[in-house]
Amino acid sequence: MNSLAQRSLAGWVGTRVPSAQVGRRALCELLKMMGASALPYQALEAAEAAGPLKITKIEAVRFRPDMKIQGIAPNWMWVRLTTDKGITGVGESYPGFEAHRGALKEIAPYVIGKDATQIERLWQDIFYRISYQPWGGADSRILTAINIAQWDILGKAAGLPVYRLLGGKAQEKLMVYNTMNGWPINGMREHTHPEQLAEFLLKRGIKGIKIYPYDRGPINAMARHGGTFITQAELKQSLEPIQRMRKAVGDEIEIALDLSSRWNLPCSQQIAHSLEPYGIMWLEDPMLADNLSAYTSLARETSIPICISERLATRFRYREMFEQHAVDVVMFDVTWCGGISEAKKIADMADTYKIPSAPHTGGGPILWFSSMHTATALTNFYIMESVYHLYNDVYPHFLKNVPVPVNGYVTPPESPGLGVELKEEALRSGDVTMETIAEL
Numbered sequence: 001m002n003s004l005a006q007r008s009l010a011g012w013v014g015t016r017v018p019s020a021q022v023g024r025r026a027l028c029e030l031l032k033m034m035g036a037s038a039l040p041y042q043a044l045e046a047a048e049a050a051g052p053l054k055i056t057k058i059e060a061v062r063f064r065p066d067m068k069i070q071g072i073a074p075n076w077m078w079v080r081l082t083t084d085k086g087i088t089g090v091g092e093s094y095p096g097f098e099a100h101r102g103a104l105k106e107i108a109p110y111v112i113g114k115d116a117t118q119i120e121r122l123w124q125d126i127f128y129r130i131s132y133q134p135w136g137g138a139d140s141r142i143l144t145a146i147n148i149a150q151w152d153i154l155g156k157a158a159g160l161p162v163y164r165l166l167g168g169k170a171q172e173k174l175m176v177y178n179t180m181n182g183w184p185i186n187g188m189r190e191h192t193h194p195e196q197l198a199e200f201l202l203k204r205g206i207k208g209i210k211i212y213p214y215d216r217g218p219i220n221a222m223a224r225h226g227g228t229f230i231t232q233a234e235l236k237q238s239l240e241p242i243q244r245m246r247k248a249v250g251d252e253i254e255i256a257l258d259l260s261s262r263w264n265l266p267c268s269q270q271i272a273h274s275l276e277p278y279g280i281m282w283l284e285d286p287m288l289a290d291n292l293s294a295y296t297s298l299a300r301e302t303s304i305p306i307c308i309s310e311r312l313a314t315r316f317r318y319r320e321m322f323e324q325h326a327v328d329v330v331m332f333d334v335t336w337c338g339g340i341s342e343a344k345k346i347a348d349m350a351d352t353y354k355i356p357s358a359p360h361t362g363g364g365p366i367l368w369f370s371s372m373h374t375a376t377a378l379t380n381f382y383i384m385e386s387v388y389h390l391y392n393d394v395y396p397h398f399l400k401n402v403p404v405p406v407n408g409y410v411t412p413p414e415s416p417g418l419g420v421e422l423k424e425e426a427l428r429s430g431d432v433t434m435e436t437i438a439e440l
Contacts, residue, residue, distance in 0.1 A: 039120060039341075040377075046158035047117035050114050053157060055116050056440040057082035058108050060101050063089070064431050068262075069394045072183070076364030079104060079145040080434065083116050087156050090368030090420060093147030093335045100145075101149035101435075103138035108438040111146060116153045123147055123341055127314075135435035140313045140338065148370050148418075155417035161411055162370075164376035166344055172281045173409035174375050176386040177208025177254060179362055182216065184243075184387040191217035194241040195248035202419075205408030208281060208383060209245075211354040213238040214271065215260050226261035235274045251279060253384075259286040261311065265294045272302035282329050282358075283308040289317075295326035308333050310360035312339045315345045322353045323406040325333025329382055338376050347378045356382030365395040365402065369420055372403060372412035386410065398426045 031198065039047075061078035076094040093100055114122055123143065129137035150230060155162045163169065176200055180190045188197050190211040214230075215222035221234040243253055257280060259271065267284060268286035275283065284307040287294055299306045303330035312318060313336060321327050331349040335342045347357040356379050359371040375381050393403040400421040403410050413419025414423060426432045 003403055009408065015018065019310050021292055025079070030147055031329045040165065040167045042160075042167060043119070044155065046154055046160065047119070048369040050117050050154065050302060051155035053085055053087060053116040053153060055112055055114050055440075056083050056084050056298075057436065058104070058112055058438045059350035059358075059434045060097075060104055060437050062097050062101075062270065062433050063398075064433075065216055067431055068348040069397055070389065072389065072394055073391055074108055074349040074364065074394060074398075076366070077101065077145070077365060078364075079142065079149055081111075081116060081118045081149040081153060082147070082271055083153060085157075087116075087153050088418065089116065089154075089156065090366060091150075091152070091339070092364050092370075093145045093337075094363045094367075099138040100142055103435075104437050106144075107139065107142055107146070110276040113440060114439040116150050117157070117176060119147065119150045121148065123339070127338075141336060144313075144337065144339040144342075146337055147341050148335065148366060151340045151370075151373075151418070155316065156401065159342030161374040161412060161414055161416065162418055166340070166374065170379045171376050171381050173411050174209075174372060174381065175208060175366070175383050175391050176206060176410055177383055177407050178254065179258075179387050180216075180386050181210070181258070181362060181387070183210060185388050185409065188242050189217075193245040194279050198245045198249045198253045202252055203403065205362060206386070206405060207408055210256040210258055210284070210385070211241055211343040212260065213241055213260050215262055217241075220254060222260070227267065230263075230267050230270060235270060238271075239274065239278070242275070248389035254281040255279075256281040256284060256307070258284040261285045261288045261309070265297060269301055272298065272304050274424055276303055280304045284331065285309050285311070289321070292324045292326045292331075295321070296324045299326055299328065305329050310336060312337065313342075315342055315349060318349060321353065322349060326357060328357050329358050331358050331360050333363065333367065334370045334374055335363055340370055342376065343374045347380060351380040354380075356380050358382045359384050361385045361392070362387055364416065365390075366420065368395065368403070369412065369418045372410060373418065384410070398423055398432060 061080055063074040076092050077097045077100045079091045082088045133139050151162050206371045219237045221230045263286045282305040288353040289309040307329040308327050310331050310333040332343050333345050337343055359375050360366050361371045375384055391404050392400050
């Protein structure tokens with residue numbers, strides 16, 4: 001501990017404290033009080049106990065591009081880090097492979113040979129280098145994947161699940177809703193079988209569904225006008241799946257609407273006003289989050305909670321959202337926003353505004369695992385996305401131990417790290433291949 005921190009801590013506890021008596025927990029709490037960004041003391045203690053873990057190998061993990069599972073191609077990329085003590089960690093981003101692979105090749109020289117347990121330091125060093133490119137592209141997503149892999153390594157080195165390193169269980173279990181987004185459930189789609197879908201989910205204890213009536217299905221007003229106009233007839237016709245669900249199951253199911261960031265402000269206002277009688281859980285991403293003042297206007301003018309946005313990267317973009325009072329429910333994607341470290345910071349920042357967090361999970365299995373660990377440690381957790389088709393059909397093709405919701409709730413694995421267990425047959429079959437990007 002440096003002398004400034006030592007003197008500050010002495011002032012905090014009201015006496016002079018010898019360096020040898022100052023633990024990492026006390027230092028971490030002091031840094032928080034001083035406004036510094038720091039890992040939870042559990043992670044700091046685990047990193048200290050593990051000692052340096054030098055990254056000696058970086059691999060890009062690819063999924064066979066021509067493979068489809070019930071019509072869906074796995075469009076994720078994994079980054080695998082191996083350390084000099086034989087501990088490996090895996091991270092993920094999506095969609096696609098080639099752009100991410102190129103970014104990984106450029107970033108790898110700044111990662112190889114570094115200590116995997118220095119999570120904050122490596123994140124900041126990579127972020128500084130990629131800040132010369134616009135945020136949120138392949139460079140940011142590779143930073144994200146590396147960060148997730150580091151948490152996986154630290155958890156394995158400590159013999160603890162990642163959520164324990166993030167501060168422990170703030171949530172005993174995580175309530176989920178189901179996203180449709182073109183993914184059918186046993187052939188049922190939101191526009192053709194809204195009643196059956198609601199009943200199917202409720203029987204499994206899942207009391208929420210997210211649908212896309214404005215850019216999917218027979219009406220698809222977005223395709224007709226490009227998101228710049230919507231007629232009164234289209235507004236009313238788009239309500240049909242919501243009305244049918246409410247008629248079938250009443251208020252037993254929560255309904256969220258995702259507008260895929262396709263609309264302008266007047267259309268977003270019209271859509272929001274038309275939905276107000278139906279008790280909507282939230283209206284998600286009606287516009288691109290490139291003008292938060294427009295979102296502030298929308299939030300003021302509707303009683304429906306506004307949820308944004310998995311498309312934003314880093315806490316710096318979210319800060320502006322909070323300051324402008326542009327959001328009621330904050331959504332982030334752990335494999336897009338900057339990783340587990342950044343997701344936790346975004347959620348903690350949201351909590352200071354009394355805004356809840358609802359992680360986006362419509363990607364690959366590492367996102368599913370990472371989101372569960374992160375959300376378990378959040379005091380402001382709201383509800384988490386799940387996709388029946390992914391955890392039931394797609395993820396089990398590659399993993400042995402996919403967590404599935406039980407009575408509408410899910411929990412992360414208790415095994416060390418993220419707890420991901422890859423099926424060996426996926427490697428033998430060629431469905432999963434690994435390419436060495438850098439090695440010492």
